[in-house]
Every structure is written in C-alpha cells, then in structure tokens.
Amino acid sequence: MKTGxxxxxxxxxxxxxxxxxxxxxxxxxxxxxxxxxxxxAIDIHTHAEEPCGTxxxxxYAEFQAGMQKYFRTGRDWPPAIPETAAYFRERxxxxxxFAVDCERETGFRRYDNEAIAEEAAEHxxxxxxxxxxxxxxxxxxxxxxxxxxxxxxxxxxxxxxxxQGFYPNDRSAYVLxxxxxxxxxxxxxHTGQTGVGSGMPGGxxxxxxxxxxxxxxxxxxxxxxxxxVLAHPSFPWQEEALSVANHxxxxxxxxxxxxxxxxxxxxVRYANSLLRxxxxxxxxxxxxxxxxxxxxxxxxxxxxxxxxxILKENARKVLGI
Ligand SMILES: [Zn+2]
Numbered sequence: 557m558k559t560g561x562x563x564x565x566x567x568x569x570x571x572x573x574x575x576x577x578x579x580x581x582x583x584x585x586x587x588x589x590x591x592x593x594x595x596x597a598i599d600i601h602t603h604a605e606e607p608c609g610t611x612x613x614x615x616y617a618e619f620q621a622g623m624q625k626y627f628r629t630g631r632d633w634p635p636a637i638p639e640t641a642a643y644f645r646e647r648x649x650x651x652x653x654f655a656v657d658c659e660r661e662t663g664f665r666r667y668d669n670e671a672i673a674e675e676a677a678e679h680x681x682x683x684x685x686x687x688x689x690x691x692x693x694x695x696x697x698x699x700x701x702x703x704x705x706x707x708x709x710x711x712x713x714x715x716x717x718x719x720q721g722f723y724p725n726d727r728s729a730y731v732l733x734x735x736x737x738x739x740x741x742x743x744x745x746h747t748g749q750t751g752v753g754s755g756m757p758g759g760x761x762x763x764x765x766x767x768x769x770x771x772x773x774x775x776x777x778x779x780x781x782x783x784x785v786l787a788h789p790s791f792p793w794q795e796e797a798l799s800v801a802n803h804x805x806x807x808x809x810x811x812x813x814x815x816x817x818x819x820x821x822x823x824v825r826y827a828n829s830l831l832r833x834x835x836x837x838x839x840x841x842x843x844x845x846x847x848x849x850x851x852x853x854x855x856x857x858x859x860x861x862x863x864x865x866i867l868k869e870n871a872r873k874v875l876g877i
Contacts, residue, residue: 601838691729812838
C-alpha cells in the first residue's frame with residue numbers, strides 16, 4: 557500500500573467517526589427538549605453515581621456507605637439516572653446532573669462522561685448533563701471537554717477540588733478552563749467542607765484546603781468570560797464566597813448540600829439583597845432531596861420577589877436558557 561492510500565483510509569475512518577458522533581447527537585436531541593418556561597424550578601446541583609455496585613472491588617462500596625451515613629439518606633446505594641429523572645419529572649423540577657472524575661485522587665473509576673450524556677439524553681425533558689474531567693488530564697482533558705460539548709450535548713462542567721486534589725487556581729488546570737470558556741458553558745466548583753471521606757481514617761486522604769472559594773477569585777480574574785458557580789454554603793469560608801461573588805460579575809453561588817434551616821444569617825442576608833441575581837437553588841441530590849430543601853426554604857426569610865430568582869431565573873442565566 558502506498559502512503560497516500562493509507563492516509564486516505566485513515567481520513568475516511570476519521571470522517572466516519574465524526575459522522576457517528578453527529579448521528580448520536582441528532583438522536584440525543586430527538587427526545588423531548590427541556591423547556592425552562594414550564595418547569596417549576598431548576599436544581600443546579602444533583603449527582604449521578606454509577607449504579608449497581610460496579611465499583612465494589614475498589615473500596616467504592618465502603619465510601620458510599622460512609623456518604624449515606626453522613627447525609628442520613630436512609631439508602632444503601634445512590635439512585636441511578638432513570639430513578640433520578642423520574643423523581644424530578646414527577647415534581648416538574650429541571651435538574652443539572654453530573655458525576656465527579658476523581659479516579660486519579662481516589663482510585664474510583666470515573667463514570668464515563670459519554671455514558672452520562674447518553675443516559676441524560678434519554679431524559680432530556682428534565683435533565684441537563686454536566687461533564688467532569690480531572691484537570692490533571694491536561695491537554696487530553698481539554699480535547700475531551702471540547703468533544704463533549706460539541707458532540708454529546710454537555711452543558712457545563714463540575715469540579716471538586718478536594719476529591720480531585722488540586723488548587724482551582726493552579727495553572728495546570730488552565731488549559732481545561734480555556735476549553736470550557738471557549739465553549740461558553742459554566743464551570744461549577746465544590747467549595748467548603750465535604751461529606752466525602754468524613755469520619756474515615758485520614759478523611760480518606762481528602763484535603764479540605766483545596767475547596768476554599770478564594771482560589772476561584774483568581775480563576776474569575778483570569779477567565780472573566782467563564783461563568784463560575786461556587787457550590788454550597790462554603791463553611792468555614794462563607795464570607796470568602798460572598799465576597800468573591802459580590803466582586804466578580806461572572807461568579808455565582810449555589811445553595812446545595814445544606815438544609816436552608818442551617819444557612820448562616822449572612823448568607824440569607826446577601827441572598828435577599830446584594831446577591832439576589834447570583835444565588836441558585838441546588839439540592840445536592842441524593843444527599844439532600846429537593847422535597848426537604850424546598851420545605852425548609854419556605855421557612856426562610858426570603859423576600860417573595862427574590863424566590864423566583866433563586867428557584868429558577870438565576871439558573872436560566874447561568875445555563876444560557
Ligand atoms: Zn455535590
């Protein structure tokens with residue numbers, strides 16, 4: 557075979573693969589589309605965990621048992637994507653759903669982004685998939701990010717600095733942020749303490765320091781076009797989070813992972829005033845159910861005109877829908 561012919565063959569194969577990707581995205585978008593006008597609320601923070609104990613061989617089962625205990629969910633194992641979709645559809649609440657690629661730091665194999673995209677696409681009337689890529693994957697991760705947005709309909713990215721073992725302002729993560737900023741989708745970062753590794757020897761190696769929201773201030777400076785969501789009331793750095801969100805136009809805060817009953821007063825004060833356009837409803841499903849979160853939210857002193865902003869309108873802005 558002449559070199560030219562081989563080259564031609566390789567190109568043909570590459571084009572066929574590209575066609576397949578396009579076919580897949582067409583098929584995915586053929587399902588009912590999410591309609592932000594008709595949902596009652598948008599939950600910006602829900603988790604997809606791999607179902608059926610497929611990780612039982614690498615310590616994942618013990619880890620999950622610890623998580624269920626910490627959050628007192630009354631479950632043995634987190635729900636699979638179809639169960640999550642059914643729960644949210646029943647309540648007419650749209651849900652951003654993601655896993656966390658933490659295989660380098662924890663040894664738990666990641667939930668493939670493509671698999672999540674395909675499963676979420678089966679429920680595209682209610683689920684909005686985010687991808688997760690460990691920044692340590694460098695340029696390969698950046699290439700994956702572009703592909704996931706372009707061909708798999710991923711609408712944002714989730715980071716967990718403690719589970720992924722990195723400082724968010726570490727320059728090695730910037731090649732991935734560049735891809736995300738170019739794609740024009742938001743990046744959501746876990747901030748504050750975490751249930752992950754809680755009560756386990758050495759906290760399962762999880763270092764809380766990485767999740768100080770002040771590191772995201774650097775990222776907001778260097779990527780002013782990238783929308784950044786600081787997830788959770790950021791205990792013990794709540795004021796840092798409020799300060800960054802107040803100062804940087806591209807930084808938002810989600811209220812997931814805590815019952816609103818336990819929100820610090822300063823968070824409620826900012827949500828009601830200065831940050832009313834930047835604070836988002838999130839549950840952290842399945843750790844906390846939207847039923848519980850919303851019931852406790854009702855007892856908070858949030859102004860009536862601010863509630864629709866927190867429950868849906870601010871999420872529409874972050875997601876660009
Ligand atoms: Zn979470």
